[in-house]
Amino acid sequence: MNLKELARLLDLSQTTVSRALNGYPEVNEATRQRVLAAVKTTGYRPNRAAQRLATGKAGSIGLVMPTGTGDGTDLHFAEFLSGLGESAEIRDVQLVIDPSRVGNEVAAFQRLAASGTVDALSLSYVRSSDPRIEVLKSLKLPFLVHGRHVGSEPDYPFMDIDNKGAFRDAARLLMQLGHRYIALLNGPAELSFAVCRREGAFEALADHGVALEERLCQHSAMTEENGYRGMMRFLDMQEPPTAVLCSSIVLALGATRAIHQSGLQIGRDISIIAHDDVFPYLKPENFSTPLTTTTSSIRAAGARIAERLIDEVAGRKGMPQQEIWKADLIVRASTGPVPARRRRGTKRHIEAAE
Amino acid sequence: MNLKELARLLDLSQTTVSRALNGYPEVNEATRQRVLAAVKTTGYRPNRAAQRLATGKAGSIGLVMPTGTGDGTDLHFAEFLSGLGESAEIRDVQLVIDPSRVGNEVAAFQRLAASGTVDALSLSYVRSSDPRIEVLKSLKLPFLVHGRHVGSEPDYPFMDIDNKGAFRDAARLLMQLGHRYIALLNGPAELSFAVCRREGAFEALADHGVALEERLCQHSAMTEENGYRGMMRFLDMQEPPTAVLCSSIVLALGATRAIHQSGLQIGRDISIIAHDDVFPYLKPENFSTPLTTTTSSIRAAGARIAERLIDEVAGRKGMPQQEIWKADLIVRASTGPVPARRRRGTKRHIEAAE
């Protein structure tokens, strides 16, 4: 069933039917109702490909899904995607995802853009200095970056959380509790959020004249296993850290496993703060010791991104170009004062580290 | 840059350029090279919408993503999606995902199918008796069901794992170890895999004349929290189970938390077997007590589904219509013989339960 048939059936022209369907004012209300009724009985649906060709609008937003990283689909990506989907569903927009292996993403974006199947693009997993952003700028499509590069002021639309602030606050809390020997289980070093978080922690420590030691920083994919291994490494040190910052609740999961296995008690023997992207199936308050977190829903971010993108395509203006959400620091039981017997040997000031 | 321009540039007809690009034999090799070279320098990409319209082929496969379940995007869905993506990437096919809230999926499928943006459909989260399957059959699009309904023989193409067999084997192992009081932390009762697994467990117990008690079966979304709660409930019983089967590693995660919290030791005081969909970030061998599992990669299933779908669209025939993978039963440390002091009070035979 296509427009032509439907028009013939109604004894109307394609033009009129099309207009009736798309809400144009110059069609008689009675006719419109007749058309709508016919649509209902025939089950007619416009062919999207044809609409695309005719209007140039695709009715969908595209993104590149990293694949074959060996770490599997990131949990974070899935949750983010779900957020996008939420907004998209409301606005009746589809998601086109172009799977691409890491390193090939520039090509994937170009393909996606040139294919004419999407109206807008979303970029995730921003790296510290990311060539893809330039590519996006050169394309004519609206786009929105989830995250931002570090260094100079970004000159493109993005939506990000205040990673630096979050980890600055988190580290500051630990400092206030007397910790001076703090470790960091971070995401991959090339991703910009990881860099920002590290900077945040660094600043907070520096405020107290304390250095963030290199060997106490792990950068890796945010899996349970990496959390475990990293924590184990820390605990095996001659003088283990008294607190640890985790860039993901999944890393924290592994870290807590390592800590438990070592017979230590979280919140008393060692403090831990994790960034929580808010996974409904893995909540920090459900850890055996409820976890202190910096919290910001990655799903909400996805929903917001889709919303903005769709609005922009629809021509609605006046959106802020750049948006930064603050993460909440939620204190639970996994943070506590430095254990007394450790307070002595911890005069590790910046001078000492340099 | 479009075909027409490119053709003019090369002083050829659109026909010839199109054919050169699509590998038709009736074009001179020299001309083809010339065309290819021009494509490279101009960066020409065919407009997919136009291709779609002309060929009727969309170059993408569609699926409906459940949204707004309140449980967030299922981990399992993400990993499955990643598998689809893997195959899709290889064949240069896109994934179109139509987000839809639960209950609305029939409409979403129809929309997707009628929109002409996809060549084939994949259906996930099959329910015990699923109206969507009939809808799919009525559509003209190729489709593949991940899972299958229970009851009568399925008369549609599907790809599934042997859920029943997996849990039969798992339960049988527990029986052999002497367990007679076995609990089940299962997925949502309406999903067919959950039904199959339950049946499998039921059969294995029945073989030994043991009943699967209703109050020892929990059906719920497969989250860590639900695993914890369910396990807690079991442990609070007057006579707690000596073994538990979990339908997901995520449930098992919660269950182990509950067990640890109760001061019990897994593999000694209580046995646990989980189904492992193979999440790279959450491995059963990394649990504090490595977990015995029934294992089958859901990502591999996704990859296989995309592969079959794409092949079918391409007209390749001879694929098996229905495919069932066996899950491996991998024994690790979380299963052990019934604790001695429990062997007595467990004469719970079917007669007793009836």
Next chain:
DNA sequence: ACGCTTTTCCAAAGCGCTTTGAATCGGGGT
């Protein structure tokens, strides 16, 4: 040189929709 088959290329139709520019139909004003 001639008919014949192959090879190579082309013009034009068509996919299902939107949209431009024009036609049609009643009324209201005069």
Next chain:
DNA sequence: ACCCCGATTCAAAGCGCTTTGGAAAAGCGT
């Protein structure tokens, strides 16, 4: 009765690609 106008409706031209049905060019034997 005539003209003009707003309200409706329509025919036809594209959107950028594939594909059908030829046609021109080239190769071949004789």
